[in-house]
Amino acid sequence: MAVDTVHVPLEVYRFQPGTDPAPSFRRYELDLAPHTPVLSALLRIRAETDPTLSLRYSCRSAICGSCAMRINAKSRLACETPVGPEIERHGRIVVEPMANQPVVRDLVVDQSPFWRDYRSIEPHLKLDPYHPMPEGKPNPMTPAEVARFHDTPRCISCAACYSACPAVAADPAFPGPMALAKLYRFVVDPRDAAHQDRLVRIQTEGLWLCLRCHLCTEACPKDVRPSERIRDLKEMAIAAQGATERGSRHAVAFAENLRGAGLLNETKLVRQTFGVLGTLPQLPHGIKIWRKKPEVAHRPRPIEGREELEQIYRALGPEGGR
């Protein structure tokens, strides 16, 4: 059965550091069936037009995670992105290497930062030396224990989430969505003996830099939903250790603040999170804001039915929700 083709203009990022003065885009035009993956289009360019085009790929079946790149600004796998819908939406396909990792050549990036951040969470089981796994026998889990993993074992380490993450871009202290989703996977693993240590460590090592923008969850080709597991980690870290860091202090302070009047008391929140001394550096700019918006210093009028809210807090936390 013959399929109608669409005209596909591709603009592909080209750069060879050390040789090219600056990155540039080269335009290629192909006629392709709409269901053709972007990866197949790139391989055809390489085979028929330009053998110097560099890219990384392997399985072509969304399993190996090698061909992640930015296609029309979205980080995703080239092997499972068909050209048709892209052309419909954008009229062209702009292909760039992943972000947040330096370019080696064209679409190939140096993934060292990604793997370094992954290693930082110690992605292996830490068994309790006093309770070794039974040798040569499986160590079964109950269905309820397996369910706690959610979809984290499906991760193929493609780094699309790392490329999409604005926290990774803005702050090298943030280990990235995949590392944290994997960390979650070890924290809930009943065979792992280091839950507590892992939660304590990650509080100071970037957990609270997540922006909960959900761009990782949008980018993930396997629906691992890293942003939601990072949220789970935050709640578990508070439960394990209390609010010891500025991020956890802020989350708990917010919950307590809201308990007061039912509405946010903005100035009090700053004090609760930063402490009296920590508030001082905020003051000069705070005064500028206050001049325009004096209500920042107001105490909000309590909502009606505040006692209902109080009952909800008594039933569900913040101290004993789970």
Next chain:
Amino acid sequence: MKLAYYPGCVAQESGRELDMATRFVCRALEIELVEFPKFSCCGSGFVDEANEVLNVAINARNLAIAEAAGLDLMTICSTCQGMLSLAKLRMTDPAVRAKVDGALRPIGITYRGSSRVTHLLRVLVEDVGLPAIRQKVRRPLAGLKVGAFYGCHLLRPSDELRWESPEEPHAFEDLLAALGAEPVLYRGRVLCCGFPVQFVKPETAGRIAGHQILDARQHGAQAMATPCPLCHISLDAYQAPAAKLVGQPLDMPVFHLPQLVGLALGATPEELGLSRHLVPTEPVLARVPPAAR
């Protein structure tokens, strides 16, 4: 049209200009706002980090208040919109529902999930409709190049919120065009403003906000507009520290969504609280021709 008005915390305090503008626009477009002094804060994503079930319960209570009046609920904040929508979704999980119902029952609150959660932007585009708005424009924002800035929680997680494409939304740009303005497309319009880490690491938050403002400017924006008062805090109230962090002078007026609608519908700057911004809006307004008499 009659809606339960959920103003959220910021619009009742430091972002009062957003509330003023919302009321002007709704009056002009005959949207009746029903107020409920019982509404509490949505938790702003922070309570969710501390205790997910508590966060769902707080918002189930808010939703139940609107339901009891038989009204759909309208937010004016991307974050409130996200929190209330996600609470409604989490309440479809029987385990969460049981815990939350268990906390609401003793205080006589029944949650049914019958009210729609919508945002002012959606009401304007989907319910009022752009043709009706176009008809009421008295001062077209002619020639004003505006970069819309959506706010994460209006768009993502997209499979749960099920509204516009999280990559290429266009409702806001369509609205801006209906007001006579020229929408500017830039990648940062669907990205984060940095607000969630404003209290964790202000310098990281500032760098993120600064980059989005620079991105909008590089694409020709003379002003930005946002449907989220938290984005407004990052982009306007903290623009000066952001400029220092990105090492470039920034001078980008940032409007709340209903302020631009209000201007086009003939409101005065006073009625929209424009003098309450940290970055002055006058230079931009001077470009817009006055309202036709």
